[in-house]
Amino acid sequence: MTNVDQSTREAHWAKTKGLMITTLIVWFIFSYLVHWFADGLNSVTFLGFPLGFYMSAQGSLVVFVVLIFWFARRQHAIDTEHGVAEEE
Amino acid sequence: MSVIKGDFIDNLPKVYGLYTGGFLVFILLMAILEQAGVGADTIGILFVAFTVVIYAAIGWMSRTMQVDAYYVAGRQVPAVFNGMATGADWMSGASFVALAGGIYFGGHGYMAFIVGWTGGYVLVAALMAPYLRKFGCYTVPDFIGTRYGGNLARFLAVLVLVIASFTYVTAQINATGTIASRALQIPFEVGVWFGLLGILLCSMLGGMRAVTWTQVAQYIVLIIAYVVPVVWMSNKQGFGLIPQFVYGDAIMRIGELESLIGVGTQPAEAFPGLKALTVPYYEAGTDFASKWKFVTLVFCMMAGTASLPHILMRYFTTPSVKAARQSVAWSLFFIFLLYFTAPALATFTKLQLLDPSLATSIIGKSIAEVSALDWIQKWSAVKMLAISDANGDGILQITEFFMRGDIVVLATPEIAGLPYVISGLVAAGGMAAAMSTADGLLLAIANALSHDLYYKIIDPKADTKHRLIVARVLLILIGGAGAFVASLKLTSILGAVAWAFDFAMSGLFFPLVLGVWWKRANRQGAIAGMFFGLLAGTAYLYAVRWGGMEPWLYIDHLRFGIIGASVSLVAMIVVSLATAEPDEETQRMVDEVRIPRGESVLDSRH
Numbered sequence: 001m002t003n004v005d006q007s008t009r010e011a012h013w014a015k016t017k018g019l020m021i022t023t024l025i026v027w028f029i030f031s032y033l034v035h036w037f038a039d040g041l042n043s044v045t046f047l048g049f050p051l052g053f054y055m056s057a058q059g060s061l062v063v064f065v066v067l068i069f070w071f072a073r074r075q076h077a078i079d080t081e082h083g084v085a086e087e088e
Numbered sequence: 089m090s091v092i093k094g095d096f097i098d099n100l101p102k103v104y105g106l107y108t109g110g111f112l113v114f115i116l117l118m119a120i121l122e123q124a125g126v127g128a129d130t131i132g133i134l135f136v137a138f139t140v141v142i143y144a145a146i147g148w149m150s151r152t153m154q155v156d157a158y159y160v161a162g163r164q165v166p167a168v169f170n171g172m173a174t175g176a177d178w179m180s181g182a183s184f185v186a187l188a189g190g191i192y193f194g195g196h197g198y199m200a201f202i203v204g205w206t207g208g209y210v211l212v213a214a215l216m217a218p219y220l221r222k223f224g225c226y227t228v229p230d231f232i233g234t235r236y237g238g239n240l241a242r243f244l245a246v247l248v249l250v251i252a253s254f255t256y257v258t259a260q261i262n263a264t265g266t267i268a269s270r271a272l273q274i275p276f277e278v279g280v281w282f283g284l285l286g287i288l289l290c291s292m293l294g295g296m297r298a299v300t301w302t303q304v305a306q307y308i309v310l311i312i313a314y315v316v317p318v319v320w321m322s323n324k325q326g327f328g329l330i331p332q333f334v335y336g337d338a339i340m341r342i343g344e345l346e347s348l349i350g351v352g353t354q355p356a357e358a359f360p361g362l363k364a365l366t367v368p369y370y371e372a373g374t375d376f377a378s379k380w381k382f383v384t385l386v387f388c389m390m391a392g393t394a395s396l397p398h399i400l401m402r403y404f405t406t407p408s409v410k411a412a413r414q415s416v417a418w419s420l421f422f423i424f425l426l427y428f429t430a431p432a433l434a435t436f437t438k439l440q441l442l443d444p445s446l447a448t449s450i451i452g453k454s455i456a457e458v459s460a461l462d463w464i465q466k467w468s469a470v471k472m473l474a475i476s477d478a479n480g481d482g483i484l485q486i487t488e489f490f491m492r493g494d495i496v497v498l499a500t501p502e503i504a505g506l507p508y509v510i511s512g513l514v515a516a517g518g519m520a521a522a523m524s525t526a527d528g529l530l531l532a533i534a535n536a537l538s539h540d541l542y543y544k545i546i547d548p549k550a551d552t553k554h555r556l557i558v559a560r561v562l563l564i565l566i567g568g569a570g571a572f573v574a575s576l577k578l579t580s581i582l583g584a585v586a587w588a589f590d591f592a593m594s595g596l597f598f599p600l601v602l603g604v605w606w607k608r609a610n611r612q613g614a615i616a617g618m619f620f621g622l623l624a625g626t627a628y629l630y631a632v633r634w635g636g637m638e639p640w641l642y643i644d645h646l647r648f649g650i651i652g653a654s655v656s657l658v659a660m661i662v663v664s665l666a667t668a669e670p671d672e673e674t675q676r677m678v679d680e681v682r683i684p685r686g687e688s689v690l691d692s693r694h
Contacts, residue, residue, distance in 0.1 A: 002686030013682055020214045027210040031203060031390065032383045038196060038372035039379075048336025050343075053370035056199035057431040058332070061206045065420050068213045072413040075218070079410075084683040086408050 004084055012082040019078060023071050030060040097164055104169075107142075108308050114138060115312075119509045128508040129273060135512035136271040136519055139309055140286045143302045143523065150294035150301050155552050158295030158559065159226040159535060161405040165300055170411075171418025173303035174402045176310060178205075178423055180256070181263025181522030182585045184310060187427075189493025191434035195367045197378065200385040202427050206420060207386065208393025213416035216394055217403035219604040219681050221412035224688025225404065227532070228397040228596065229540040234690060235603045235677065236614040236670075239545050244618040246536045248595030249397045251622070253529045254570065256396075256588035260526035261287070261567075262574040264519060270470075271515040277575050283523065284571040291527045292560050295535075299527045300405060306520035307422060313517020314426050318433045321504045325436065325446070332428050335435045342369050342435065345442045349451055355487040356478040361471070362490035369438065381642050388649045392589025395596040398525075398532035409684035437496045440503055442486075448503055451486050458484050463502040467495060530570070534563040586646045587629070594625030594652020598660050606664075607678050613664025620659040625652020 034041065038052030046054050079085035096103070118131050156162055165173070183205070190198045225231040229249060233242030264283025269276040290302040322331030327338065346352070346368050355364040373379055393399065402419075406412045440448040450458045455477050458464055467473040474490040477483075497518070501510040538559035543550055550558070595618045602609040602617075629648040631637040643650050669675075677689055 002680060002683065004683060004685070009679060009683065016682070023210065023214045027207060027214075031207045031210075031386055035200075035203060035372075035382055035386065036379050038382075039374045042370065042372055045336075047333065049339060050336075050370045052372045053196055053199070053339060054336070056196065056203055058428050060203050061424050061428055064207050064210055065417065065424050067210060068417040068420055069414075071210075071213055072410075072417050075413060076410055079684050084685045086410060086684045 132271040135516040144289035147290040150298035161297040165405040167415040172307040174419035175422035176303040176307035176524035177528040180525035184521035189496040204386040204389025208390035209420040211394035224690040252591035257529040263522035306524040309520040391593040395592035398528040590649030593649040595622040612667040616663035617660030621656025624655035
């Protein structure tokens with residue numbers, strides 16, 4: 001068992017959970033919410049695209065890529081802060 | 089090679105840089121041969137044969153007799169390269185060949201696949217991959233079996249894995265057979281076995297190590313093969329070199345044309361396997377049903393992504409937990425490159441066929457003129473396209489033009505009048521996509537059977553040599569079974585692919601997620617979750633697909649995972665709470681999985 005005390009583990013896991021929830025909220029918005037309203041968004045033009053179509057063809061995808069890179073950075077920062085990151 | 093000094097891993101950018109350069113030179117060479125009058129058929133054969141030989145050579149060079157190299161590529165695959173390998177592992181023959189066609193015919197409703205097949209990686213990153221990497225397992229059932237304990241839990245995980253992956257792999261072998269038979273001019277039944285031979289050459293000798301390095305090579309081929317024709321075509325039509333950002337005008341133009349030419353009228357005739365365009369392109373549904381269908385399909389594809397063992401096991405190969413997280417991000421980046429190109433391709437193809445101001449258009453022209461086109465004749469001959477003058481006016485209407493979705497990718501270079509070298513390139517790309525996914529799937533199945541069923545359950549005393557021989561024999565047997573089923577041509581490519589996601593999420597999604605995120609989850613709960621999830625999902629699929637049952641709330645056979653996963657979640661929570669909490673050792677194991685530092689839960693030679 002790695003030598004990390006219980007309170008550190010709990011604090012680390014609380015923050016990890018928080019990040020997970022934030023990440024999944026953004027994920028939910030761009031996976032479901034915007035596409036539920038695609039019809040309305042289509043009346044807006046974005047870069048020449050109907051916005052509802054654009055979100056499904058590119059918008060959500062770009063958000064997902066950026067979101068995971070951001071998540072990976074944030075999680076590493078949380079790990080380092082609590083001293084539970086891997087030794088390089 | 090004298091250019092390469094030091095360790096192979098340190099030289100990866102150089103090795104694959106040279107490889108990419110070499111492939112580009114090969115394309116140029118083919119272009120020169122085409123100019124010199126070499127026939128289209130010969131160029132197609134050269135493309136497919138050359139790339140397959142390269143993959144087989146990489147497979148041969150990566151051969152190994154070490155357990156951790158065979159199962160997890162020695163856990164030394166850097167994040168970016170694992171991202172590329174995952175991209176190839178992920179993007180199947182269906183993504184490559186059928187995706188753009190699906191968008192062409194399905195319009196906005198079909199885009200649910202694009203959103204689902206990308207957003208699933210957010211779940212992989214946030215809920216699964218880093219924790220499974222820390223666990224140190226060789227296979228997904230290895231995690232289930234150790235976290236929950238007991239042979240029954242392990243066995244059920246193997247069962248779900250085999251059902252989901254086998255459903256998927258037959259579609260991939262089918263795709264390799266289709267492409268090989270067309271490019272090499274051999275019968276489909278022979279093509280299937282040729283495809284399998286290539287797949288086995290890549291994976292058999294080196295297991296995960298060989299599959300990793302061939303998948304990176306296959307990713308490079310498939311992405312070049314997908315993007316080059318689109319960029320070329322877009323440039324030819326004056327949309328510039330980065331068409332992905334500027335095809336908005338083309339979409340708007342299609343919207344105008346659709347009402348002029350009457351998209352939405354049902355055709356009077358039907359051809360088996362072929363479709364006429366009836367769905368408006370970018371219009372999204374306004375009623376509850378179509379919105380609901382969109383989001384439920386997105387959810388199934390996402391939860392399925394996060395449960396498919398051949399994807400999850402790719403993240404077992406990274407050097408660290410941190411690298412596993414970054415690797416998920418890179419995977420999605422490399423997948424994104426293809427997925428944001430597919431709608432552009434569908435749009436250009438559609439515009440080319442519909443827009444009367446373009447020379448390539450066919451709708452609204454005389455039947456005689458269209459029937460004389462080379463590509464129309466060629467694809468009609470193989471029954472992938474049909475034209476019929478239903479109203480007898482001698483003019484081709486939108487309801488009189490039928491084709492298979494695959495045509496969008498396969499025939500677009502010809503429609504746009506690009507040189508044949510591009511068609512050869514597309515064939516090589518499709519082959520790479522189908523082979524790489526089939527490799528990952530076959531390996532996932534064979535590894536689960538050899539490691540979890542044979543070694544962990546049947547014969548725990550087996551030595552390394554024995555285990556690795558069993559793994560290889562299983563690989564051949566499962567590949568053979570897959571090729572046999574594929575040669576029977578039972579399912580259409582995409583139907584089967586969606587099912588694999590639904591099966592995986594029905595049985596594995598909650599047992600995996602809760603294994604990390606809910607300490608209270610215990611063995612009985614996991615067993616109930618896997619068993620009842622799989623049972624409910626399968627029963628529902630049977631009922632709506634063959635039993636004549638009316639789907640509940642539009643949850644049809646593509647979405648049966650919703651039923652399976654819901655049952656799985658409820659069963660797992662109820663049974664876990666009704667039985668004793670997991671012992672202290674298991675709870676400590678979960679604590680360990682949650683922090684990146686320290687030894688993995690399972691040691692490297694378990």
